[in-house]
Amino acid sequence: MDNLAIDLANLLRWNPDGTPVDRLDLPEWFAPYARRLGAKTDDAALREQLRELRPLVRDWLEKLARRTGRASPGMLAGLNDWIGDVPVNCRLTVEHGRVVRQEQPAAHGARWLAAALGLELAELLTEYEPQRVKVCPNPLCRWVYYDETRGNIQRWCCYECGNRDKVARYRARLKKQTRRK
Numbered sequence: 393m394d395n396l397a398i399d400l401a402n403l404l405r406w407n408p409d410g411t412p413v414d415r416l417d418l419p420e421w422f423a424p425y426a427r428r429l430g431a432k433t434d435d436a437a438l439r440e441q442l443r444e445l446r447p448l449v450r451d452w453l454e455k456l457a458r459r460t461g462r463a464s465p466g467m468l469a470g471l472n473d474w475i476g477d478v479p480v481n482c483r484l485t486v487e488h489g490r491v492v493r494q495e496q497p498a499a500h501g502a503r504w505l506a507a508a509l510g511l512e513l514a515e516l517l518t519e520y521e522p523q524r525v526k527v528c529p530n531p532l533c534r535w536v537y538y539d540e541t542r543g544n545i546q547r548w549c550c551y552e553c554g555n556r557d558k559v560a561r562y563r564a565r566l567k568k569q570t571r572r573k
């Protein structure tokens with residue numbers, strides 16, 4: 393799963409003490425992301441546009457995850473606003489031996505960027521299984537991911553986050569028990 397909207401949401405991380413780390417400010421993260429958008433790897437205007445759009449993108453993804461993949465009319469209207477009046481170029485390419493249709497907004501700038509990200513969100517609804525979009529419940533992680541397990545049963549983004557929760561619940565149980573004694 394390669395999705396520009398999900399990856400943008402995940403460019404904001406948190407340290408264990410809760411302070412945010414904005415990976416848009418780190419060239420090793422920003423440069424490859426900008427390249428995927430077909431932009432220059434030091435495009436400062438793009439960086440700020442992404443920073444502005446990111447909370448909207450994350451909010452939309454978190455809503456989708458909370459609603460287990462069912463986009464509300466409001467969420468669809470929001471997407472339509474983003475992608476609605478931007479001219480789109482259609483192209484057919486071959487990926488893994490299969491012909492796929494690619495839609496690229498024709499203009500550039502902030503509107504284009506919103507549309508490009510909106511199309512990535514739309515693709516989750518139309519080409520994928522939106523009920524597989526999830527947000528890691530660890531409050532210091534909140535990694536957005538696409539659950540590729542067969543039964544769609546992954547709860548945490550990774551082993552560490554799941555284990556952290558297990559340890560925390562064990563400690564809480566222990567505390568309760570010692571208080572009772």
Ligand SMILES: [Zn+2]
Pocket residue numbers: 528529530533534535548549550553
């Ligand atoms: Zn996590």
